[in-house]
Amino acid sequence: MHRIASEIEIRSHFPALTRTMNDRPVAYFDGPGGTQVPREVGEAMTEYLYHHNANTHWAYPASKETDEALLAARATFADFLNAKPEEITFGANMTTLVFHLARSIGRQLEAGDEIVITDLDHHANIDPWRALEVEKGIRIKSVRFDTDTGQLDWAHLTDLLSNKVKVLAIGGASNALGTINDLKQATSLAHQVGAYVFVDAVHYAPHKLVDVQAIGCDFLACSPYKFYGPHLGVLFGKHELLEQLSVPKLLPAPNHNGERLETGTQNHEGIVGAAAAVNFLANLHPEPSLDRRLRLQLVFDTLHQRGHELISHLWDSLKNMNHVTVYGPSPEMPRTPTVSFTVDGFSSEEVTRRLSNEAIFTSHGDFYATTVVHKLGLSEEGLVRTGCACYTTQNEVDRLIEGVKHLNRIRP
Template sequence: MPDQFSARVRADFPVFERRIAGRPIAFFDGPGGSQVPRQVAEAMSDYLLMHNANTHGGFATSAETDAILTRAREAMAAFLNAPSPREVVFGQNMTTLTFALSRALGRDWGPGDEVIVTQLDHQANVAPWRLMAEDRGMTVHVLPFCTETYALDYDALAGLLSPRTRLVAVGAASNAIGTVNDVARVAAMAREAGGLCFVDAVHYAPHRLPDVQAIGCDFLACSAYKFFGPHLGILWGRTEHLERLTPYKVPPASNAAPERWETGTMNHEGIAATAATVEWIASLAPAQGGSLRDRLRSAYDAFDAHEQALFARLYAGLTAIPGVRVHGPGADGQRTATAGFVIDGVSPDAAARALGEEGVFVWNGDFYATTVCEALGLSDCGGLIRAGVAPYVSEDDVDRLVDGVRRLAGG
């Protein structure tokens, strides 16, 4: 039952002890950043209080730091199904890592070369490639999405690809309207054309367990703070790319991958907390046997069952309200449990503030998915209201959100 699962999850989150308007907070703001369980915060605190040091020193806390970083790479390799922990790069956030990678890739490209981005993506997977292309005199093509099905136009992709295509940048899921894209298909098409594929899995990773081997991409990035962790970015890249490319770094820094991609002293406490995040997710697996990857897969199956049941309830409730329109695939379509919607006559900002006063937290705006809102004709009216279902969301939370939207719509 959904509420039994959410109760098990919520027990690890101290924030549910807070009250607004006399009730626990209903957190639907997960697409902008999830809540954090006690175990993750304790891992960060433990590192800072008991192991804090820089790396590669000849003393205990430095050696402990090295071991913690190794453990975190191993945990994230299991999370991503990466062939090697040495393919896992940590950084400030996905956006910063993508800018760094785009600069390194751009060293080898120039006029006549082409890159493809999509109309469905967050700007973090558009702007770095556009700016790099501008610097290098390259051409940028945009793959559109269908505003009726909310899916990428894969037939159009075939027409955009050419022998001059150097990279296709695509999101695994839309952070604005929840569409899950067929990134394995995109990666295969890019590879057949002789290009690389970069996947933004920031919105995907909280809802579906990434698998870089199944996708067949060359690079994939995600953010731990979207899946119950600290503010930290993760980049996966194939070994041959991480070793061949020349990142921007200071000369004394290591020339070995992945360290050559990690500029300066890293956020060690955040990396320690990221390992704890992966292990916490695995602890929610109904069956605790097998490898870390096996337990993660089992936990995500439980996540999916919970989220889909509650999203069906949310979708049905919202779509039954006159004057409310939910954008994105249907409740049973290829989507995450994220609703981007509008209320006739009520601005998204006003709606989010009113719901927030009742202890129901949602986001509003374009969420940096500017081209999505432009395509849907929502840029001039404040964008969307966005509500995301997470494992800690309960049936009561969903009902409170639907009831609040009904009142705002005048129902």
């Protein structure tokens, strides 16, 4: 394993980790819904707001500083995704960006064209495409997944891809089950029939370093609030495609990439904070002279390995408990450190409420991966979801396991 900051050192950056409840330190397993934020991110945002706050493209210092901060943030996300700075677009969140992108791509499509989505996806990567079904007569087809293993049905995907397909919209990783999809393979299959590939990397990007060049996808979106940043969305689009796209925009607004997809005044402080989150991750590597992308790669590799060890233990312990059902791929398969389960006799909400009394914060429901929960045959109550982040410790995982064991003992 590469030497990066120790767990204790990492934790010291997160003020939220000093929170206690019922005299116990809070263990945050709610990262897949949004992670905690290191001090550096909050400080970058207040520094911007207190000392550089302005609108863009004017001839006075604070405005120039804002332009520079936004350019620096584009360069940071270019490193993060292995893209070019002009291929980066910022927006309110991933969902809003995908509605915008789908509407733009939809202008090029005709009734009878097809878009392939997947049953494994969050609805932010389903409903914006389904909107084109109603508005433009586009046909939407969805790839099945195996409910036992959480894997996409690749034969079904291959069957659905014909030359009528104009877009494949696929998730990098399932936010409900943790499955990591083979994006390179999916992109290659879709490109063979001439379709664009859009990747929802919201649950993927916090755990695997995105490489848009290696994947080969045309568009990809992620949300920095899932990887230690503020609430924001980031979209990558290949330069030449963004340039051609007929986007809904105001006439006087800048027409060059990536600003042409950014409607209205942006969340400058959020963008600055999001870049600070990427730099926080890169700086977990102790060698500042190394290139930022390389440091990110080394840090992600190490964190992924740590996460794998944590959830292997969690997975095995939950699997061995009677009356607990664990869903999704086993730890040996490509997956994120997100584990979902149900406990017989308790609603998912009840499980999370009782765990929170033990200062263990987990989330419940369908997490907008509504199709996944439906296909698993679960009620609207959905799943209990636990996710490991860079600050999660073995001790916290043990507390979580003990908490579920206790629930099992007092089962109604």
